[in-house]
Structure formats: structure tokens, C-alpha cells
Amino acid sequence: MACSQSLGIAYTSSALDDSQRQFDIYYPTDTAVDARPLIVFVHGGAWRAEDKRDHASLARSILTATGCAVAVPNYRLTPSGNVDPNLRHPVHAEDLLAFLHFILAWRNPQYSFDPHKLVLIGHSCSAHMLSSIFLDSQTPSLTPSMVLLSAVKGIVLSEGIFDLDTLVARFPDYRRWFIDGAFGPAEHYPEFSTLRYSPWPNAPIKWLLIHSKGDMLVDVPQTVAMYNHLKTLYPEGIDHDIDTVESDHDDVLRQDAYIQMVKDFVVNFI
Structure with missing residues (x-):
């Protein structure tokens, strides 16, 4: 499917010259295509790295597979050695929430999508961000x-970080590398565990959790624990796959099997 793109669109009034609060959108050029869900891919990077531009190829692949427009937002990052509490959680997720509220009201005839049907994809740290919202x-x-809450129909979480304490227990160097900077120095982080969070009322969102057996950066038990937690919250609409993909952490996003799983999930909302 032929597609076009618009880059560097500000989603807050203060972001005209702030690339960390802008987004890119990739959309079908065929204006005859019926309005379909908008897919939002939120990049990972340990709350401190990556950029929307890094995922242009992925966005095009998802668009080609699904026929849906794909938006890729940036958000403020925590710099290395951060001591500024204003650049700690929840600032990253606050930016993401601001973007999602912006996209609900954004109208431009150039882009064909249904703003009342959103499918969100979070990878690595952004899985934690989406879960926190x-x-x-x-x-x-x-x-x-x-x-x-009504507009979001489905959420895909891949290679997700969900519980900081068990992550640090498995990978002690992560505390110094990015946890202390993004969340502030602490002995434990129970208040940031998404395994403790409760559901919003009247929000029948479907969830798909994906994790690769070959991920060397985030271990599979993170996703298994989150899947088990979601199953206690929602009797239906929760699924996971920890068997299909065998690539390392970010290589998952370049696998045909990953694109196929996203496509199979999105088709439920078209």
C-alpha cells in the first residue's frame, strides 16, 4: 500500500521548537480507503534514549500490513546522570497522555483515520508508560x-518493563544505568509496579502482550507477571505470546512475525 508521511507535528502549544513533544504520522495515500483505526507506536529506550525517526521503517511496515495510519510520538527523555526531579516519571507518560488527548481532537482531511478507534503499541519502557495511564x-x-478510555480499543505491549524491583533484582546494573535517573534514587520502587494497578471502570480495552524468548535486556517473567495480573482484572480480552519470536530486545520490531501479530490484533477493530 502506498503511503505518505508528515513529520515533526507539535502536540502541545510549547512544542513548536521542541522535537521531544512532536510526532510523525504515516498514512495511506489512497483517499478512497475507509477511515480505519489509528495505530500509535510509542518507542522504548529506557526513558532516556531513542527518537520517533528511529521507527519510520516499522511504522511503514505496520501501515502496509494493516492499511491503518500510524502515528509515532516523541516524549521528553531523562538525560544521563539526571538529578532534575522535573525530568523523572511521570513526565514521560504525561507527555504521552497529552499527545493522545491531542490526537482525539485533531482534525485534518489529509489523514484518514477514525479518532474514536485507537490501537496503542508500547515497547519496553513505553509498555510501562501505557500501563500507568x-x-x-x-x-x-x-x-x-x-x-x-472509550476511544482506545486495544493495546499491544512488547518486551515490556512492568515491575522495577524484579527488573533490578535480575539486572542490578539497571539501577545506575537508568532506573535511578528516571524514577529517583530509592531502595525499592513498589509504587511504580504496574502489577499493583487497578482497572479504570467502563474501559473494556483488549490487551496483547508479546515477549521474545531471545530478549537479553528484559526477561520474559516481566510479561508473564503482567499477563497474570491483567487476567485477574479482566476475565476476557487478554492474550499473550512468549513463544513465537526469538530475537533480541529491539530486533523483535523487525521480525515479520511481530508485524503479523500486530496485524492480526488490529483486524479486530477494523
């Missing part, structure tokens, strides 16, 4: 509007 993390600044 679409489950109740008891963080007022991460409270989604009822309109947004």
Missing part, C-alpha cells in the same frame, strides 16, 4: 479522559 496508577496527572 490505562490502568489506575493513583497518579492524578496520568488520568485519561473518559473519551480517551
Whole structure:
């Protein structure tokens, strides 16, 4: 499917010259295509790295597979050695929530998508960010509007970080590398465990969790624990796959099997 792109669109009034609060969108050039869900891919990078431009090829692949427009937002990152509390969690997720509220109201006839049908994809640390918004993390600044909760039909989480304490127990160097900078120095981080978060009422979102057996950066038990938690919250609409993909952490995104799983999930909402 032929596609085009628009790059560097600001989603806050202060972001005209702030690339960390802009997004790119990839969309079908065939204007005869019916309005389909908008897919939002949120990059990982340990809350401190990566950029929307790094995932242009992935966005095009998802568009080709699904026929849906794909938006890729940036968000503020935590710099190495951060001591500024204003650049710690929840600032990254706050930016993501601001983008999602922006996209609900954004209207441009150039882009054909249904803003009332959103499918969100979070990879690595952004799986934690999406979980902190679409489950109740008891963080007022991460409270989604009822309109947004209604618009989000599905969430895909791949190679996700969900519980910081078990992650640090498995990979002790991560505390110094990015956890202390992004969340502040602490002995333990129970309040940031998405395994403790409760569901929002009247938000029948479907979830798909993906994890590769070959991931050397985030271990499979992170996703297994989150899957088990979601199953206690929602009797239906939760699925996971920890067997299909065998690539390393970010290589998962370049696998045909990953694109196929996303396609099979999205087709439920077209």
C-alpha cells in the first residue's frame, strides 16, 4: 500500500521548537480507503534514549500490513546522570497522555483515520508508560479522559518493563544505568509496579502482550507477571505470546512475525 508521511507535528502549544513533544504520522495515500483505526507506536529506550525517526521503517511496515495510519510520538527523555526531579516519571507518560488527548481532537482531511478507534503499541519502557495511564496508577496527572478510555480499543505491549524491583533484582546494573535517573534514587520502587494497578471502570480495552524468548535486556517473567495480573482484572480480552519470536530486545520490531501479530490484533477493530 502506498503511503505518505508528515513529520515533526507539535502536540502541545510549547512544542513548536521542541522535537521531544512532536510526532510523525504515516498514512495511506489512497483517499478512497475507509477511515480505519489509528495505530500509535510509542518507542522504548529506557526513558532516556531513542527518537520517533528511529521507527519510520516499522511504522511503514505496520501501515502496509494493516492499511491503518500510524502515528509515532516523541516524549521528553531523562538525560544521563539526571538529578532534575522535573525530568523523572511521570513526565514521560504525561507527555504521552497529552499527545493522545491531542490526537482525539485533531482534525485534518489529509489523514484518514477514525479518532474514536485507537490501537496503542508500547515497547519496553513505553509498555510501562501505557500501563500507568490505562490502568489506575493513583497518579492524578496520568488520568485519561473518559473519551480517551472509550476511544482506545486495544493495546499491544512488547518486551515490556512492568515491575522495577524484579527488573533490578535480575539486572542490578539497571539501577545506575537508568532506573535511578528516571524514577529517583530509592531502595525499592513498589509504587511504580504496574502489577499493583487497578482497572479504570467502563474501559473494556483488549490487551496483547508479546515477549521474545531471545530478549537479553528484559526477561520474559516481566510479561508473564503482567499477563497474570491483567487476567485477574479482566476475565476476557487478554492474550499473550512468549513463544513465537526469538530475537533480541529491539530486533523483535523487525521480525515479520511481530508485524503479523500486530496485524492480526488490529483486524479486530477494523
